[in-house]
Amino acid sequence: MKFPTPLLRGRLVKRYKRFLADVILDSGEEVTATCPNTGSMMGLATPGAVVWLSESASPTRKYPHTWEMVEADLGQGPVLVGINTNHPNRLVSEAIAAGHITEVAGYASLRREVKYGLSSRIDILLEDPAKGLAYVEIKNVHLSRRTGLAEFPDSVTERGAKHLAELSAMVAAGHRAVMLYLIQRADAEHFTLAGDIDPRYAEAFARAREAGVEAIAYACRLTPEEIVITNPVPFEA
Template sequence: MKFKTPLHSGIFQKRYKRFFADIKMGEEIVVAHTANTGTMKTCLGEGWQAMMSYHDSPTRKLKYSFEMINNGKTWIGINTSLTNGLAIEAIQNGVIKELQGYKDLKPEAKIGQSRIDILLSNSPDEQCYVEVKNVTLIDDHGHALFPDAVTERGLKHLGELLELKKQGVRTVMLFVVQREDCHSFKVEQDIDPAYCKKLKEVINEGVEVLVYQCKLSPEEIIVHKKLSIV
């Protein structure tokens, strides 16, 4: 996924009130909108290089969006609003091998009162529901981790995938890792034990789990390769 316009560079100062980040551009401090609602642990360091997109819209209070940051080893994609698009592009480009062979792809597919991120299908009897999660947390051993905060919404999504699976529908939990300084993936048990327990349950019931890592630059982010799960 290429960025539509060139990104603007600055130096990260701080994040506050969850959705705001102060980023220094030259002698000016600009406030950038931060779409990521997680804790963003291991993602933010004062003085790290940050990249922002600019949006000159009269309806926007904040003209800049916080897109990525560099810790000296890797760019880290922190704009979670891009994650579904990255997954869809990777499916359409054949990168995610396990999700090939479907004629139709529908984003934000409605099931009851909720929605699943992606529906792949050939017919009403041959469907695959895919829920997508963004991953930016890592540990000291090079494992990408999820979640980075307690996620009731994520827990709810696992339950929905499990119910579909019990109805005989193929279901997949897809984790998209937006950093390159990790070599494998595992569930963060200490932060959210309930999510970890539920994920193990749905795996045992046949829900598939896939983890794919992105390659990142200020010009584009692409889903690059599969990561192992430990």
């Protein structure tokens, strides 16, 4: 996924009201940007951190800038981390279409945001006359508290646990269900669940796996020009 124009570099002043962030750009201009992330952003919203913003040309937007990435350093040098949770569905869709995610390759068609379950929408529904249906739920991962280890979630997510239960129901109905964790950082060597942050989500994940829900994780390469899904990342017990 390429950005229409290269991102703008700046320093974070503060994140507030959950969806807003004040940033001083390298040009010296101070702007208010939208923060498209509902999580805690643990370790990624420190005042003074180097951040990267996109800028919209739309005249109707109240805040033209959007916070896209932040530089994080766990002692091995800074790495770009993507915090925009609006991107993963598009990134995964493009990667599946290109055949880069082998676990779900070879389906005839792909649809996004399809209604299913009681009152939910599946991120991606794959359909094929021979393979049947595959329900793919995607979660953005940006938390890392130990070098090389990416974690999810970074805050309590009742909605995430609900999605795992609904994926289990799809398996019970005879379909495939895949939980895909997209790690928007290139320093991830392993992935695990942050059970200390949300033990109920970890329990829901264990139940879903027992029910037959598949789980995979992929990392990304990020630059101020683009984000590209790269390699699968193994789970750490």
